[in-house]
Amino acid sequence: MDDLPTWLAGWCVDHLGAEPAGVLFERRSISAVFGLRLIGGRDVVVKAREDDGRAVSCLAAQARLAERGFPCPRPITPVTTIDALAVHAEEYQPGGEVLLGDSPDIAVRYATVFARLMAELADVTVAPPLPNPRWLRWDHTDDGLWPAIDFLDEKDQSVVPAFVVDTAERLRKRLLAADLPCVLGHGDYEAQNLRWHGSEVWAVHDWDSLAWQPEAALAGAASGAFANSSTPFLPPVESSAAFLTAYQDLRGRRLTAEEQEIAWAASLWTAVHNARWEALHGDPPVSGEDVREQAAERLRRANA
Known part of the structure; x- marks a missing residue:
């Protein structure tokens, strides 16, 4: 107290x-x-x-x-x-357990809830919650690659690996080139923000992190972040693919070719944000190593 x-x-x-x-x-x-x-x-x-x-x-x-x-x-x-x-x-909504894992089967379970969430939000009319959360703010109008965040910008940017910066530049260029309508969606869809009772979701938390981005970008970001608990990391590419396939099936609409690319770009954007954070704070490069290992394939799918 x-x-x-x-x-x-x-x-x-x-x-x-x-x-x-x-x-x-x-x-x-x-x-x-x-x-x-x-x-x-x-x-x-x-x-x-x-x-x-x-x-x-x-x-x-x-x-x-x-x-x-x-x-x-x-x-x-x-x-x-x-x-x-x-x-x-x-x-106060206590109870439930965190569903850990990053396999395709786990990805489908998370995609099922995300599809329901997005369907419910589709006819909710509110003023766009802008600016977007900083980890989804590739649409910023600040100078430079990253959104202006004082406590990050004042650190030595030279410690951020060149491959992280290069990947972020390619992703942001692809994301900004899209001509897709923005919608309301959950912008921090991570394991740590959900609780489950067995196979049923019990609670979705962190509604402070709603975002205003294209649906494909929101689904893509969720496909790359759903497994995050205490330490953020990228799930395998096949798990993000399973998430996106299940999401489309449940929403009853296939993403267009452009939307598919935007989804894959967004799936990697949060990881480069996290990799920059790790480097600036001297943390172990968990997301950084994931970006190193997976960037080529995710960039290819994003046409970036």
């Missing part, structure tokens, strides 16, 4: 009617996420992140899916602003 932000107790009183009595969990990354037990016994999750103008649209879409019975936490407050933070609360 002593480690909670000073504003949190008062916010809970104002918006939830009670102070926190205990902490169920706490996670800090791009967002700060607090699982709290309030006085009176109610369990909630409070999320706070830098207010970049995306939160209202993301929360509205999450609320629509929860109302329809999609397995995701239901928001219980609107977005409010505390200093430079966008803050809201949602239901």
